[in-house]
Amino acid sequence: MGGGTWMRAWSPAVPSVREVLHARMTDHAYPAHAHADWALMLVDDGAVVYDLGGRQRIADRSSATLLPPGIAHDGRAAPRSDGFTKRVAYLDRSWMPESFAGPVVDMPGRTDLLAATRRLHRALAEPGEEHAAEHALLRVAEMLAAAAHGDAHPQRDDVLARRLRDLLEVHLVDGISLQDAGRVLGSHPGHLSRSFAASFGMPPHRYLTSRRVDLARELLLRGERPSTAAASAGFHDQAHLTRHFRRLLGTTPARFAGARQSA
Template identity: 35%
Template sequence: MAEAKGGMKSDWLIASPPSRLERIEAHFQGHAYDMHRHDSFAIGLTLNGVQSFHYRRGYRHSLPGTVLVLHPDEPHDGHAGDARGFHYRMLYIEPALIQSALSGQPLPFVAGGLCREPRLASAVQALLATLDGALDPLEESDGIAELADALAANGDARRGSPKRVPDYVAAQRVRERLDAALADGVSLEELEALAGQPRWTLSRDFRALFGTSPYRYLTQRRLALARRQIAAGIGLAEAAHAAGFADQSHMTRAFGRTYGLSPARWRRLLGTR
């Protein structure tokens, strides 16, 4: 890792204790992440510096106090906008948790990826106030509800609303089956039968409600488990096996596509600060 002035490592990352929300704080001096996409919302605050990234055919620059709202399945990267580097906090929240407060409505979309609206900023700040310990369960639930309402209030209603109302009950059955299928997998035919829908209808409804396809959802749940294992000190090969990947190479490829860095670099960053 490069050294910053005063001997402090310029690139570092800390993660909060495991919970329904993944929360991190990080600093990067230059390039941080390659282009990648994940199935969660990535919502955070720039604390210092300029946080620059490519997103939805544009090049964005987040300044201190700006809220970043990156929608599931949208490719993006990350790097410092100038020589000072950038410091930020971010939470990764499954669309299913937002859905629990939206009662089956399509996911809200905040156009442009950046927002300075006070209600949304306050909701994000409340969930990212500290990473020292796990959030109280009631505090976390209240925070998720307020975040969902703030996202809906700031969402762009013009963005591709489905022509039919998605079948939330069917999609939720499929999501629960995928959550239980990390180790052994599941066939598309089984999911069709479970939903009572043809695969194309199931895929459209699932994407509208949870932000990604059933296949990518399963892959991302496996990666989230692998990342928790790695953060706990488990070896890469063992973490890959525990999360249901065929081998370490399979996990490494998926990890890079989803998080924009390798599992080995993720592990090094956690131990840098």
């Protein structure tokens, strides 16, 4: 690898996501190779030229790129560029039927798919946002399925939504993935998420986060320190709590606790 190259990889606790890779490549050219998994890629800087299925393609900031499992592809920086920076989520082979590969790899320029993929990668990069990442990945899968087969969304189910809300309350601190909730409730995670949002006005992961903020407020009012309240309410750490506390309430946990003490 040449100068300026760097790489970071990890395995997040998100259903169907096997690995996340962030990398800056300057002079490396990938030879033809294949993956066992799907790869969903964003290019943040520069451009990647690659061959897939007998066609030369390009990936840049204007597109989300989906590479199917088991199909050979290569990759190199676009001519006259100084490299590229990319984010890749490697998704379990069972994430999507391989029969979808043909239609979905040819729709990289869709702005809604690009926006959904960016939301996914933002959530994957934030500690504690595993539920948000799972929701974003479900949304990407729904878009691709609709593009491949024109699938209609199942109708909302208010009873199912209430059952999911009850389950989220039981798992308020430890959390529960939509995949596991689907097993408990006998429903597809995507249908669970859509029904919940239609019934309660927000996706399940945002409901869970807002209720955790409620719990953290109660703990702060009882005199717990912000770091302890964060852990007790199910947040990854104090910074994770602070980010959502400020977004919802317009102040930090420390300031909220200070206002209580001075009241």
